[in-house]
Amino acid sequence: MRMSKVPVERVFFDGPMPVAGDNYEFTIDCGAVYFGVLYDAEGALLQVKQYFYSEAETEDDMEQTVLEDELLSVDCRDYPAKAYLLTKEEKGKEWLRFHAIVPDEIDPDYFYQKYLGK
Numbered sequence: 001m002r003m004s005k006v007p008v009e010r011v012f013f014d015g016p017m018p019v020a021g022d023n024y025e026f027t028i029d030c031g032a033v034y035f036g037v038l039y040d041a042e043g044a045l046l047q048v049k050q051y052f053y054s055e056a057e058t059e060d061d062m063e064q065t066v067l068e069d070e071l072l073s074v075d076c077r078d079y080p081a082k083a084y085l086l087t088k089e090e091k092g093k094e095w096l097r098f099h100a101i102v103p104d105e106i107d108p109d110y111f112y113q114k115y116l117g118k
Helices: 059-067 108-116
Strands: 002-006 010-014 024-029 033-039 045-052 071-073 082-090 093-101
Touching: 033 093, 045 093
Parallel strands: none
Antiparallel strands: 002 082, 010 024, 010 071, 024 033, 033 045, 082 093
């Protein structure tokens, strides 16, 4: 198995804006692939999902969402994320898998106050 680092281009804090009791979502943009990362109201990691840009979901769609303030840029020091491409050859066939490394926990109050200004 081979592992290579995939550059994280941008990290976003997703909207609609969280309120007490809601989940917190981040988007990690790595170019052709991106990850949706979900935390509960206490900041515990719930899930990480992988997505690919396609004809239906393009990078332009993400740019439009950023312009509409539904995605807020996050400083990489506040949310350290890494992404990797795993490559494995099995029975003469090669398979690929993208993998994100994200914090197990976040401080929801910190993100709420810093990025939403409330």
